[in-house]
Amino acid sequence: MESELNRKLIIILTSIFLPLLAAVFAQANPRRNNIYQGIISFGVIILYQQLIQFGGIMTDRTGISSALTMWPLFAVLAAGSLILIALRDYRVERPLLQ
Numbered sequence: 001m002e003s004e005l006n007r008k009l010i011i012i013l014t015s016i017f018l019p020l021l022a023a024v025f026a027q028a029n030p031r032r033n034n035i036y037q038g039i040i041s042f043g044v045i046i047l048y049q050q051l052i053q054f055g056g057i058m059t060d061r062t063g064i065s066s067a068l069t070m071w072p073l074f075a076v077l078a079a080g081s082l083i084l085i086a087l088r089d090y091r092v093e094r095p096l097l098q
Contacts, residue, residue, distance in 0.1 A: 003080035
């Protein structure tokens with residue numbers, strides 16, 4: 001029960017960062033062929049979802065806290081998103097977030 005609640009909460013909070021990542025990836029390099037970038041981005045999202053689900057299963061079966069199995073993945077996604085946005089804003093004169 002606890003793992004399901006945490007999993008759903010993580011997915012809801014992840015929806016805040018996915019549009020930001022999409023904006024960063026869309027403006028990364030418009031001259032280059034971005035088909036591989038799209039495939040890699042899609043793969044990372046699927047891997048993230050599967051790891052969150054695996055963390056929930058580990059919480060249910062072993063009793064390990066979800067703070068150790070699911071929340072660190074969300075923290076990595078959130079920190080990575082904010083770092084990519086900061087790097088993008090540093091490189092370009094026009095900030096993404098105004």
